Amino acid sequence: MNCKSVQNRLSAYLDRELGGDELLVLRAHLSTCRECREELDGLRALKSLLGGVPCPEPPDDLSDKLTASMLKLRYEEPRKLFKVSAFMFAGVAACSMLGTLVALNYNLNRSGRENSAMGMGNMANASRMDLPTYADSHVSPIISASNFGPR
Amino acid sequence: MFFVGVKEKTNSVGDRLDLFEGLIKDAHRPAYGLAYRLTGNASEAEDLVQESFVRAYRFFHRYDDSLPFTSWLYRIMTNAHIDSVRRRGRLKTTSLEASGSDGSTTWDLPDLEASPDRAMLQNSLEEPVQKALLSMTAEFRTAVLLADVEGLAYEEVAEIMKTSVGTVRSRIHRGRKQIRSYLLKHAPKTYRGYCDEL
Numbered sequence: 020m021n022c023k024s025v026q027n028r029l030s031a032y033l034d035r036e037l038g039g040d041e042l043l044v045l046r047a048h049l050s051t052c053r054e055c056r057e058e059l060d061g062l063r064a065l066k067s068l069l070g071g072v073p074c075p076e077p078p079d080d081l082s083d084k085l086t087a088s089m090l091k092l093r094y095e096e097p098r099k100l101f102k103v104s105a106f107m108f109a110g111v112a113a114c115s116m117l118g119t120l121v122a123l124n125y126n127l128n129r130s131g132r133e134n135s136a137m138g139m140g141n142m143a144n145a146s147r148m149d150l151p152t153y154a155d156s157h158v159s160p161i162i163s164a165s166n167f168g169p170r
Numbered sequence: 171m172f173f174v175g176v177k178e179k180t181n182s183v184g185d186r187l188d189l190f191e192g193l194i195k196d197a198h199r200p201a202y203g204l205a206y207r208l209t210g211n212a213s214e215a216e217d218l219v220q221e222s223f224v225r226a227y228r229f230f231h232r233y234d235d236s237l238p239f240t241s242w243l244y245r246i247m248t249n250a251h252i253d254s255v256r257r258r259g260r261l262k263t264t265s266l267e268a269s270g271s272d273g274s275t276t277w278d279l280p281d282l283e284a285s286p287d288r289a290m291l292q293n294s295l296e297e298p299v300q301k302a303l304l305s306m307t308a309e310f311r312t313a314v315l316l317a318d319v320e321g322l323a324y325e326e327v328a329e330i331m332k333t334s335v336g337t338v339r340s341r342i343h344r345g346r347k348q349i350r351s352y353l354l355k356h357a358p359k360t361y362r363g364y365c366d367e368l
Contacts, residue, residue, distance in 0.1 A: 028343075034323075061365070062346060064364065066318055082195060084220065086190075089224075092228065
């Protein structure tokens, strides 16, 4: 470990956030390097300074103001709940309408398909009418009856 | 601990209000201290504390009991602070190394001479320290304050800042170096005197 990588770890070392080999290697380097030791001392002094900065006192009425804010929120809550309910109602109504539209569309498509299928059937029957009579034995009695009429 | 298991007691709005009255009493002092260090002045600190408690109250259903309430409150506060700084474009702060040698750098600070908070600045290094803190990015400032002023472990800082321990380690180290550079540049005699006394 060179001086640069040691110095990058000095804050973590100071905060006891290093462990294992990293810690051992760093300690070994510090025992032989004066420059890194001085850097460590500088950071230690700074840490001590920052930790000793007095905590500013809050205004006397801050606690009361905060409690008043909470009370205000308490009275806002039912209105907020109503807003959510209104949104939920609108969402449910929109979903219902969409569902109805989809169902209608499905039914329309289905009946359209049935109609076209019937049309296809007629066409098939129509073409079958042109078939030669040797196929008579293979067609169903219904088809043969409907297409070829009474014999 | 007082804050552990608080959620079970808050089945109704009234319960939650009672609980928050207790939380405010216990936590408003340290919360204000951190807010003051983050923002640099009393008025913004008060707003930040207020906003943090309001958010905590509103989103209390998201509070995870495994985390102490103060840590959760600090998380809310640091996020609110970073958001606010970003909104105001304050993240474009001048790097300490890059600040003009002619002293042309202007700091976004209240006039401490005229401020009633002047009485709180008990030693001569407090003001330069606060200026150094405010000259950093909100992320660096938050990491340094949580570790050095609040005395939290890197893992706790990472938890609060929702980042990795490696990132926290780097932010704290670089942040401290920036503060030291600032002090050596703007208050060299006092800072060296302080170091010599240790």
